[in-house]
Amino acid sequence: MADSESICVFAGSSAGARPEYLAAARALGAALARRGHDLVYGGSATGLMGAVADAVLEGGGTVCGVIPQFLVDKEIAHPALTELVVVSSMHERKREMARRASAFVALPGGLGTLEEFAEALTWAQLGLHTRPCGLLDVGGFYAPLLAFFDHACSEGFVNPNHRALIVRSADVSELLDRLGARRQAAR
Numbered sequence: 743m744a745d746s747e748s749i750c751v752f753a754g755s756s757a758g759a760r761p762e763y764l765a766a767a768r769a770l771g772a773a774l775a776r777r778g779h780d781l782v783y784g785g786s787a788t789g790l791m792g793a794v795a796d797a798v799l800e801g802g803g804t805v806c807g808v809i810p811q812f813l814v815d816k817e818i819a820h821p822a823l824t825e826l827v828v829v830s831s832m833h834e835r836k837r838e839m840a841r842r843a844s845a846f847v848a849l850p851g852g853l854g855t856l857e858e859f860a861e862a863l864t865w866a867q868l869g870l871h872t873r874p875c876g877l878l879d880v881g882g883f884y885a886p887l888l889a890f891f892d893h894a895c896s897e898g899f900v901n902p903n904h905r906a907l908i909v910r911s912a913d914v915s916e917l918l919d920r921l922g923a924r925r926q927a928a929r
Contacts, residue, residue, distance in 0.1 A: 747925070748780040748806070749918075750843035752858040753790035754851030755818070763850045764793050766880040766914070770849065771797025773914045778803075782842045784835065785809030785827075787820040790849050795820055808838045836861060845921045846875045850883040867904045874924035876909040876917050884910065 757764050771794040774781050781798045784791055785807025795805045799822060806825040813819065814828055829835050836858060840846075848859040863875045877884045888910065894900040909924060911917035 747844035748782045748842050749774055750839050750846045750862070751781060751783045751794055751849060752846065752851060752855045753783065753794055753849035754855055755784075755786050755791050756789040756852075757793070758790065758850055760881060762881050763790060763883075766878055767793035767849055768797040769914045770794055770847070770878060771803075772801050773918060774798050775801025775803030777918065780804040780806065782806045782808065782839050784839070785820055785823070786813070786818050788818055790851065792820060794849065795823065799823075806842060808835050810835050840865070840871070843873060845873050845925060847917065847921070848877050850880055856887070863907060866907050872928040874909055874921045874928070875907055876911070876921050878914065878917055879910050879912045881912070
């Protein structure tokens with residue numbers, strides 16, 4: 743992807759049960775900084791969210807966190823970001839992150855990560871944007887979700903062309919390269 747594009751990363755607000763999740767978040771953040779990409783994410787200092795932001799900052803990169811006021815009030819906002827945008831709701835948070843994004847990446851996470859990624863993917867399916875949507879499939883974390891999408895295709899609920907919108911890799915560099923190629927093709 744071209745320099746200074748913003749990658750929106752969805753990720754768990756916890757570290758998860760396996761150390762490779764944190765390692766992947768740090769590797770993604772370091773790669774974003776090294777490639778000159780800005781990070782836009784949910785603004786938390788905790789879990790995989792905080793790890794990816796810290797790695798971008800440690801690499802000299804730019805990080806924009808977008809967080810609703812009620813989460814700032816719970817004192818989980820990252821205190822050292824390049825920019826912190828405080829919004830009034832989760833809906834506004836997703837809208838602002840999407841507005842700033844050149845591509846979307848989901849690290850492992852829970853319900854919020856799934857919901858955010860699914861919305862970005864749905865918007866792509868509907869033609870509301872042409873930005874690529876990728877899964878960093880750490881240790882096969884997303885294998886059950888991908889199996890669900892394949893099942894939904896075979897049952898006639900998801901068009902195979904829409905299933906193909908998902909870029910998946912277990913390797914950070916490969917994922918970013920593939921997202922960049924999709925971004926170039928969409929231009």
